[in-house]
Amino acid sequence: MQLTRIPATDFDLATTLDSGQVFHWEKVDGGFVGAIGEQAVYVEQDGEVLKIRDGEARALPRIVANYFALDHSLAEICASFPNDPAMNAARKFCRGLRVIRQPKWECLATFICSSMKQVAHIRQISRKLRERFGETRQIDPPSSRLRRGKASQTIDTFIVYTFPSAERIAQSSEKELRKCALGYRAKNLLVTARVVASGDVDLEKLGTLSNVDLRARLCELPGVGAKVANCVMLFAYERLSAFPIDVWIERILREKYFPRARKLNAKRLQAFTQKYFGDHGGYAQQYLFHHARTTKRKRKGRSFVTILGVR
């Protein structure tokens, strides 16, 4: 069996999957396995080519290219970022990072679970929800990686879990959901799942709304505030100007853009980011976020001098 090859210029798969947009891709050998909607996928990067494998779907190359937003004009988007030191450093550091197109319910549900959680915890929650409520899919490993001389042994098969539907979550209970390490978020996820499953809110139809209206509708859902709504708008509705402000971004804004401001509330920060970062603000935000998070230094209890090994 051959891996299907699709062109992918201006793209960094590992950076994109590690940038806090999605939380379920698992690293294996030279690539990653995960689900794109209902479809299980193995994908690895070889320069400007993605090599992919699935079960049988012929539409897979298009599904993968669409998911990773390979059609986004990344050069133009990055060129539209503001020209300042923090932004320039992030742009350089995050080369090839793309804002991907996620299934709406999966994105909404995952980010409801994300509040006050570290990325590692969100990954745990995503995995537990998938394992407990999702459906299994299998992918045969790429032939190039079959172990020679072990033909009699069972060949490893990648098991992938799809994200459970709103209907499936809605049938669950708060108690069951809490077993997935959701804590107080369990009730928010359950109620939102029921609203979506009942059809009272049609996530696909919301896609026709303006940014302002879409954000307002999302914020009506329990567990969804300005930050989560902006994440869902950016990662699932392709509203590339949506600018989520979490603790990381707020820290960056205060340190790099308002170093001596005293009164900075959420409203003022949001107004600034919309104007300053513009139409591709969501991309800029993602670059700033990933750069800060992956170059962080431990600040607690140890001085920088200690970290550098100098006494």
Place this chain on the structure above:
DNA sequence: TCCCAGGTGTCGC
């Protein structure tokens, strides 16, 4: 042991 995490909802002023 303590601090922190891709926040939200509620309450008192």
Place this chain on the structure above:
DNA sequence: GCGACACATGGG
């Protein structure tokens, strides 16, 4: 309208 606080859980 704004600030303070509670809310679960696990890694560092």
